[in-house]
Amino acid sequence: MxxxxxxxxxxxxxxxxxxxxxxxxxxxxxxxxxxxxxxxxxxxxxxxxxxxxxxxxxxxxxxxxxxxxxxxxxxxxSMTGTRTRGWWDEYQDRFAPGLIDLAEMEHHATALRVAVVIHIPGLLQTANHARAVMEESVPPLRPYEIEHRVSYRIKRQAVLYEGTPTPYTAIVHEAALRMGYGGRHVAREQLGILLEEGERDNVTLLVIPFGASFPASGQSITYASGPVAQLDTVVLDTDHGCEFVDAAAQLERYRSVLDRMEAQALSPEKSRELIHRIAQDT
The missing domain is CATH 1.10.260.40 (lambda repressor-like DNA-binding domains)
Incomplete structure (x- = not known):
């Protein structure tokens, strides 16, 4: 061996x-x-x-x-043999291993479920929005580092439309829709893309409005379903990188958290109506 x-x-x-x-x-x-x-x-x-x-x-x-x-x-x-080689390999020398693992995990996931409060989910961000968010990084990123990260984020989005598109549920707080990264033009473009992506058959976009209480408001959560439940994975997006969780008790906990967040969110139709109103006010 x-x-x-x-x-x-x-x-x-x-x-x-x-x-x-x-x-x-x-x-x-x-x-x-x-x-x-x-x-x-x-x-x-x-x-x-x-x-x-x-x-x-x-x-x-x-x-x-x-x-x-x-x-x-x-x-x-199915997980045996040599590792899957994909577009993410070109970024191995530029990013921490966690980011490379994230792209490979999304590639293999049978379904993705994401919850965010302050940011638009990465798989639904426009290049301009992503760039504006990364310009706020601490410590500051160099311009070429920002462009590498933007291209990486956009390439990750292929799981939503290439081959057999991955089922994707995004739970987004109203605060994220109103942050206005990059100014009015970028914000309007981003809200428009959210409305377009929410029309995809494999994408479910749910908005939690102001006034609704919910758990885990301080972090981004991605729940990646494996081919069987035992191989599910949770990704917590933190300032110091991605944390991957796969213990059975923790998976159950985050499933419960996401269930409660979905219960507080508006329906897909009402979520789109709210995004429309915010876009008109932006």
């Missing part, structure tokens, strides 16, 4: 899921290695994501661990 020198979030997640399977089965890594016919270090390296593992080997490990959830096992098997 070839040892990896750098790991993606997806590779680490596969190893973590295989470790969870082994632990639920009650095997030590030494016992699991014996069933697989190799040294203990092989299991440790696979679970750490340092060794690539084939789909057949994942199925063999799941069989050894008496995992009868075929959908889950096949979802794990």
């Amino acid at each position: 070839q040892t990896r020198t750098s790991l993606t979030l997806r590779q680490q997640r596969l190893g973590t899921e295989l470790r969870k399977l082994r632990e639920r089965a009650g095997f030590t890594s030494t016992e699991a290695a014996a069933l697989l016919g190799g040294p203990q270090s092989r299991i440790s390296n696979i679970e750490a994501g340092r060794y690539a593992v084939s789909a057949d080997r994942v199925r063999a490990m799941a069989h050894n661990y008496a995992c009868a959830d075929e959908a889950y096992v096949e979802a794990l098997a």
